[in-house]
Amino acid sequence: MAEKTVLLAEDDASIRLIVNQTLVAAGYDVRATSSTDALERWVRNGEGDVVVTDVYLGETSIFDLLPSLKLARPELPFIVMSGQNTILTAASAAEHGAFDYLPKPFDIDVLSSLVQRALKSAPKSSSRSMNPEAQKAISDAGLPLIGRSDAMQEVYRIIAKVMNTELTVLIEGESGTGKELAARAIHQLGAAKAGKFVALDLAALPASEINKELFGNSDEGGAVHLKGGTLYLDEIGDLPAEAQTQLVKLLRDSAGARLIASTRRNLGRLVEEGRFREDLYYRLNVVRLTMPPLRLRKEDIPELARAFLIRAQRQGLSAKTLDKSALDLLTAYDWPGNVRELENLILRLAVLSPDEAITLRDVERELRAGATEQKGVSAGLEKDVETLLHRYVMGDLIAGGDADESSVYSRVIDQVERPLIKLALSVTAGNKVKAAQLLGMNRNTLRAKINALGIAED
Numbered sequence: 001m002a003e004k005t006v007l008l009a010e011d012d013a014s015i016r017l018i019v020n021q022t023l024v025a026a027g028y029d030v031r032a033t034s035s036t037d038a039l040e041r042w043v044r045n046g047e048g049d050v051v052v053t054d055v056y057l058g059e060t061s062i063f064d065l066l067p068s069l070k071l072a073r074p075e076l077p078f079i080v081m082s083g084q085n086t087i088l089t090a091a092s093a094a095e096h097g098a099f100d101y102l103p104k105p106f107d108i109d110v111l112s113s114l115v116q117r118a119l120k121s122a123p124k125s126s127s128r129s130m131n132p133e134a135q136k137a138i139s140d141a142g143l144p145l146i147g148r149s150d151a152m153q154e155v156y157r158i159i160a161k162v163m164n165t166e167l168t169v170l171i172e173g174e175s176g177t178g179k180e181l182a183a184r185a186i187h188q189l190g191a192a193k194a195g196k197f198v199a200l201d202l203a204a205l206p207a208s209e210i211n212k213e214l215f216g217n218s219d220e221g222g223a224v225h226l227k228g229g230t231l232y233l234d235e236i237g238d239l240p241a242e243a244q245t246q247l248v249k250l251l252r253d254s255a256g257a258r259l260i261a262s263t264r265r266n267l268g269r270l271v272e273e274g275r276f277r278e279d280l281y282y283r284l285n286v287v288r289l290t291m292p293p294l295r296l297r298k299e300d301i302p303e304l305a306r307a308f309l310i311r312a313q314r315q316g317l318s319a320k321t322l323d324k325s326a327l328d329l330l331t332a333y334d335w336p337g338n339v340r341e342l343e344n345l346i347l348r349l350a351v352l353s354p355d356e357a358i359t360l361r362d363v364e365r366e367l368r369a370g371a372t373e374q375k376g377v378s379a380g381l382e383k384d385v386e387t388l389l390h391r392y393v394m395g396d397l398i399a400g401g402d403a404d405e406s407s408v409y410s411r412v413i414d415q416v417e418r419p420l421i422k423l424a425l426s427v428t429a430g431n432k433v434k435a436a437q438l439l440g441m442n443r444n445t446l447r448a449k450i451n452a453l454g455i456a457e458d
Contacts, residue, residue: 003028003029004049004119005029005030005031005047005048005049005050006031006048006049006050006051006115007031007033007042007043007047007050008020008030008031008033008053009032009033009034009035009036009038009039009052009054009057009062010032010034010052010053010054011034011056011057012054015054015104016034018108019052019111020032022111023052023112026112026115026116028115031047031048034057035057036057036058036060039053039057040069043072043073044069044072044073044153046073046148048076049119050077050078050079050099050115050118050119051076051077051078051079052079052081052111053078053080054080054082055080055081055082056082062080063092066078066096066097067096067159067160067161067163067189068156068157071145071156071159071160071185071189072148072153072156077099077118077119077121078099079098079100079102079111079114080093080100080101080102081102081104081106081111082101082102082103083104099114099118100117100118102114145181145185146300146303146304147297147303147304148303149292149300150297152292152300155182155289155291158289159185159186162190162289163186163190163191164190164191165191167286168258168260168261168286168287169183169186169259169261169286169287169289170236170260170261170262170267170285170286170287170288171183171260171263171289171290171291172262172263172264172267172288172291173262173264173290174264174338175264175337175338175340176294176338176340176341177291177338177339178291179234179262179264179291180199180232180234180262182289183197183230183260183262184197186230186260187232187258187260192229192257192258194229195226195228195229195230195257196226196228196229196230196257197230197232198226198229198230198231198232199232199234200213200214200231200233201234202236202238202239203234203235203238207243210239210240210243211242211243211246214243214246214247215246215250226257227257228257229257229258230257230258230259230260231260232260232261232262233260233261233262234261234262235262235263235264236262236263236267236284237264237265237267237270237276238265244276244277244280245277247280248277248279248283251280251283261284267281267284267285293338294335294339295334295335298331299331301327301330301331301335302322302330304339304342305322305327305330305346308342308343308347308350309321309322309346309350312346312351313350318350318356319356320349320350320357320358321358322357322358323358323359323360325360326358326359326363328360328429329360329363329364329367329428329429330342332426332428332429332430333367333426334423334426345363348366349362349363360429389412393408393412414453417449420439421435421439421450421455422455424439425455432446432447
């Protein structure tokens, strides 16, 4: 059995030395530090099986870090040591999810025993053949949010800071990025978790129903009158003007639920255009949380894909794995529909792939099928391009109308060709031969265009 690793964070050098020697003698591998930065880096990198830490490392309290660290590694047990032996310290350790609290001075054998119990209590997989990444995906599959990229760590930090407050949060992001999941994480992990989580999709509700759902009628109060809990207003940018006015009035003196709103639209621009009330915008925009698109956190895709396969198995589907070539293609693709599109694709693959291992060919087939379906949706492409040309090129054409030479045509063609070729290369995981076939182009011509357009090759 491989030895377990203890992450030890203590700024008192003598205590750090004694604890280190005791745990090494007990058969553990110990990584010791006095730095919160080092501890946070180790935890977020997936290192260590248990953490033993002082409450204060310099001027920093471990309780300020624990919420985001527990979001990143929910299975990792923390043992908190402190010389401030008060009920408040013990209560704070419990509130922040520490495995146990150990007041100083302590018997070193007691600490060793606590470490042993913490390791035994950590979640274990019943499958011995499962690799560590898949086990990590299992532990995260039940969480509202999955991902260890830098972009998601910033999301976790903001959630950790606001979850135990009553501050209004505005969540921005493209469709499918997980805005509602972030709202649910704030609710489930925070002070409002004992109350209800009520979600209203304002984009899906008819205007006549929005007022009824939000404000109710003379006999029954609407969602804004919810006492305690969290009211989540999805796509707040689609709220009609009349409802915006009513919502402002109620928010001025509301003592009801905690409010979280989300939008895929630029509310600031809507305010400038007179389509969204400025006073409502500032009441909503207290804390802003931006959900990153999946194309900006591609390192999370393998973990997300495995977690979705595990969810599919829990729903009664056969156990499936993804081979390396399939994962490479999933990671190369840009996912315009974000995490939701990835999840839907993985579920289709779990249902339709005949073999236990999902291959590159399986993923290519489903991506191609999705692209075929999209052709009907994008019938207005030419019209969209015409609108963009009016916006970005009309001025150049007018200004250069009398010029003998103009570069407008070649510049526009380059700006269309470059993203088209990059898209084809992403779909084929960088395979130029396949990309040329998809584009209906000679492969030598494609290579020449890649060089001429300055398209970087990974």
